[in-house]
Amino acid sequence: MKRLYSFYYDAFWIASRSILEHKLRAFLTLIGIIIGVAAVVVVGASISGLNSYVSTQITKVLGSNHFMIARMAFSGRMADEEFERANRRNKKPTWDEYTYIKANCRNCSEVGAQMSGNADFNENGVEMPSVSINGVTSNFDLIEDKSIIEGRFISAIDESIAAKVCVIADDVRQKYFPNSSPIGKTIKLHGLPLTIVGLEDKRGELPGSSFNRSIYIPITLHRQIFGTTDNGLQIHGKGGTPETFDAAIDEVKLLLRNRRGLSGSDPDTFGLVNTKELGGQIDQFTNAIAAVVVRSR
Incomplete structure (x- = not known):
């Protein structure tokens, strides 16, 4: 048990010391992670908004069902x-x-x-x-x-x-x-x-x-x-x-x-x-865009 505790303690201490000794690198890494997560969130929201907009336009033009x-x-x-x-x-x-x-x-x-x-x-x-x-x-x-x-x-x-x-x-x-x-x-x-x-x-x-x-x-x-x-x-x-x-x-x-x-x-x-199929085509299109953008991050 002491050996297991020592292993985690040593790992934590090495990681902490590395961060303290390389503050700039740690800060830049953190910023990169934040930007990456934010980009995925923004892309997801944008795709959802695009999907909603096009679906609304189709309903206005063609009606429902x-x-x-x-x-x-x-x-x-x-x-x-x-x-x-x-x-x-x-x-x-x-x-x-x-x-x-x-x-x-x-x-x-x-x-x-x-x-x-x-x-x-x-x-x-x-x-x-x-x-x-x-x-x-x-x-x-x-x-x-x-x-x-x-x-x-x-x-x-x-x-x-x-x-x-x-x-x-x-x-x-x-x-x-x-x-x-x-x-x-x-x-x-x-x-x-x-x-x-x-x-x-x-x-x-x-x-x-x-x-x-x-x-x-x-x-x-x-x-x-x-x-x-x-x-x-x-x-x-x-x-x-x-x-x-x-x-x-x-x-x-x-x-x-x-x-x-x-x-x-x-x-x-x-x-x-029919309007249901058109809605499905829009979902496929916007999901494909989202997948490409997320993979490029």
């Missing part, structure tokens, strides 16, 4: 060979498929559709190029959790009669109505006057993309202006709760596969992405 079906839609990286196979195999969603899913998806709280295009505007000599023109169903504000801060969104009646109305986003308001309410005023799309019935709250932004340079019109009017083909048609849906979200996605996949006559071994002939 939201999925989208298109001919080519996927999250994450896809191998070139797999992409080429999907590009040859996949088919565009059709209006009939949209109405079929809308009528039969029991786990979906909402099912809607969207068609997109672009147009250049020139109002009284004030130009605004490449504005996104989104033809949407009347429930699209519920699917994407949109916030309408003035007026209203597209109504079911607007959709049924292809009413010449629109909802504008914040960039359009700032461009043409910076000092007054846009509600009740008109803006021309391809020479067609549209009455503004709603103003969307400013949405989130992601690097390189602004979602505030948009106009929403009834999807039926969009089909009249841009053509009645199903080119670019997207089917959108929303799960009632996070608990039923996966069930809604599985049900929609099964409905569309059955509608297209696919057997169990056949690959999907459509793409589907």
Whole structure:
């Protein structure tokens, strides 16, 4: 026992004497340890903040519990060979498929559709190029959790009669109505006057993309202006709760596969992405950044 005590006593005494004899080196070592620990803490907090920020922006842009079906839609990286196979195999969603899913998806709280295009505007000599023109169903504000801060969104009646109305986003308001309410005023799309019935709250932004340079019109009017083909048609849906979200996605996949006559071994002939997968991709990306930074310390 005395021998063990002597061993620890000697080790402690040698270490203490070394520190006292080399104060500067000990101080610098301590500073290095403090800086290293602080750096890891700061990086962790920064990554957490970045993750929270991007997740918030995605929720502002896309809403929660939201999925989208298109001919080519996927999250994450896809191998070139797999992409080429999907590009040859996949088919565009059709209006009939949209109405079929809308009528039969029991786990979906909402099912809607969207068609997109672009147009250049020139109002009284004030130009605004490449504005996104989104033809949407009347429930699209519920699917994407949109916030309408003035007026209203597209109504079911607007959709049924292809009413010449629109909802504008914040960039359009700032461009043409910076000092007054846009509600009740008109803006021309391809020479067609549209009455503004709603103003969307400013949405989130992601690097390189602004979602505030948009106009929403009834999807039926969009089909009249841009053509009645199903080119670019997207089917959108929303799960009632996070608990039923996966069930809604599985049900929609099964409905569309059955509608297209696919057997169990056949690959999907459509793409589907959802906000849950996008959130997972963000977590993987930020965790990878954190791992690289921490390893470099």
